[in-house]
Amino acid sequence: MGLEREKDGGSALNNSEIDLECGPEILERVVLTVSGLKCGCCETGISKALRQYPAVANSQVNIVLARVEFDLDVSRSSVPAVISYLSKSTGYTYAVHEQPTGQILDLLVADPTDIHHAGRPYGFPSLKTVRIHYDASRIGARDVFEYYQHLAPNQDIRLAQAEPSGSSAVGLEETKRAFSLFIVTLLMTIPVLVFAWSHTRGIIYDHLSLALATIVQAVALEEFVPSGLRTLVHSHLFNMDLLIALSTSMAYVFSVVSYAFLIAGRPLEIGSFFETSTLLTVLILLGRTISEFSRLKAARLVSVRSLQSNYALILEPGGPIGPTREVRQIDARLLQYCDIINVPPHTRIVTDGKVLYGGSEVDESMTTGETVPVAKGLGQYVRAGTINGTGQLIVAITKLPHENSISTIAKMVEDAEFTKPKIQVLADQVAEWFVPVISIIGIVVFLLWMFISHFHYHDDWQRSTMIAITYTIATLIVSCPCAIGLAVPMVVLIAGGVSARYGIIFRDPQKLEVARGITDVVFDKTGTLTSGTLQVIEATFHNDRSDLKAMISGLLENDKHPVARGVVSWLRDETWKDGHNRLYPVTMRDIKSAPGCGVMGVCELNNLEIRAGNPEWLGLSVLDNHDTQLCITIDGEHSATFRLRDTVRPNANSVIQRLLDRGLVVHMISGDGEGAVNDIAHTIGIPKSHTRWRTKPGDKKDYIHDIQCKGGVVLFCGDGTNDSVALKQADVGVHINQGSDVAKSAADVILMTARLYDILILLDLSQAAYTRIMLNFGWSFIYNILAVLMAAGAFVKFRIDPRWAGLGELVSVVPVIIIAFQLRWIDFAQEYRGMEWRQGDEN
Structure with a gap:
């Protein structure tokens, strides 16, 4: 990822360290893993820091996966410089997320130099890991492993333990760290609580409470202050870490002041409340532990790699x-x-x-x-x-x-998990303003209660101040933006994993949000609504050339279009029926494809130009019918005509009807002739007015564009190379996996099976995910409004004590996680399995 271009590693935000006259941009996509994330609102500071870095563009932060992705102009800066800047600005630890492109083998060895000096095959001491990259098509993994074992028979060379994916590894470390801090502070807090709640008062107990509370407060300061101050200084954001540190410090300081008055023989009426600062810290760390564990569990549960x-x-x-x-x-x-x-x-x-x-x-x-x-x-x-x-x-x-299939699906899912739905922008904006607003509310609560206590309840200023502080601490701590920060990414992560289990891969998670608003569904015909396995039902040869079949086969044998495959298969079968062992295709050169029209090439033996395509492209007048027709010309002379017939997918009727029942408008477009298109449309119930025939790739794009101009939101489903521009034009482009790789790269969603009812699952999943995102936002809003009001003392009979305000993160985040996980408990395919159709042997 550009590590070889390392320059000096300082804060690259300094203009002296970024050369603005380094020539044109050289962009590299960089993926970093993030360690030290503490809650769902950490994303705001990271995002703002990335936006302020001149050489970075198109940045994405996934708080659930603990990863950052961005485009870096390596002509202006370097990856180490960005890492240094981010670490300094946010306080978190960053590392390059390495994704080996080839086959790797990790070995544990006592002396790595033995491996180094061994060269390459084929032209319990302290063990170290050696990573070997090799070409699996030239040498096998066992051959590599056994080679090094034979090299050093006295060494205990073995395979290293398989490492978890980068996100899981970081999540596991963060969960362990949060749990360790929670246990340490809990052990320190329990005695303080016992002393306070058992009313066991005495100078010795106050000394012990001070010592234990000081240790807990030191942990809290170390955990929350550095990152909070860095974010404040570099990103100008007052984040939740700083708010927590301020609140716990207020409780601790006033307890120390009360302790000092006690030692001086002038105890304050309110007494010390060391249990408040310690219990606050413990409960906050408990919430962080649960949150970290939930993020880790979510990432692991939806990981397709766990099936390996x-x-x-x-x-x-x-x-x-x-x-x-x-x-x-x-x-x-x-x-x-x-x-x-x-x-x-x-x-x-x-x-x-x-x-x-x-x-x-x-x-x-x-x-x-x-x-x-x-x-x-x-x-x-x-x-x-x-x-x-x-x-x-x-x-x-x-x-x-x-x-294999698992790795292919997992790679597509992981690549998609960074992209944010548009609704996440709203969550980011709310999270960015959340802490400043809560801080202002805290100041207002402090002033109100100080005056209410003094003027209404006639308390002295000292007691009024202490009472106001307790309300302020509770107000600041009980509020939690983490639920807002996790509302969207947690649902997107779970939904992506659930869809992958149905063989539906969202290459762009934004489409998870868009799909619920679809108004029009446009299908390509061949290979989508039909099986795509065309069979020749009639062949007419207009001349008696002995090499005609060989030339046709030579032109079409490497063409993946269903019509070409059907003709080549028929030619081979006919050759065998004629008593010949096989058909020997003639070598062709200068083969060119005209998407939506046909293919042409020049025969090596006689330099004749051969064309195969639809009659209109070839300028031929052929009687149209309900079948697909492929015509052949040799140097402009009409030499052959093939009539092919396709079959409708058995579940196409049911899927089309269900889409119509939902109020969606269904269309079909094809490069095939009018007769074949209308015949299929009539069979599956699509109105003739919503069909188009003889459409070239540009025509398909224009057809979709016309629908969009009229206010339609279009889902297009296709499989061929000539569908690529239409897949790009559509609001949601869906590719059936049996089609071409070009179309797959243009699609937003890939169906790993050939089931049409996966379109229905896709729409249902989109609606279910959106519903849960709205539920998460609703819960976050209700919780924070009620919790802040209760903590601020707005309800006389219901007040959140400062000691218990630390439960805020736990209470707010757990429902968000449960709501997101509900997606895993829904069987989205249950009502559609009656339409099941399998093609049999699928590769």
């Missing part, structure tokens, strides 16, 4: 493939290509592969949301993380753990 098995049973070489062949257990990280694994009944499948032996039913609910097991047999594919049923499977692995 740690061990695998591989078949030893030699002997027939079957259940009797000898196996041995290895760490899953040591799997390599060409391995064959044994999957016993009721165990999790380690990685993606193809069944070589056996049969069983596999529970794929953890990655697709489907509760009905899927039958798997010879030649069919299985996915990592799914659970085998009662049968035994022998599987040839096709993907290693770092690239």
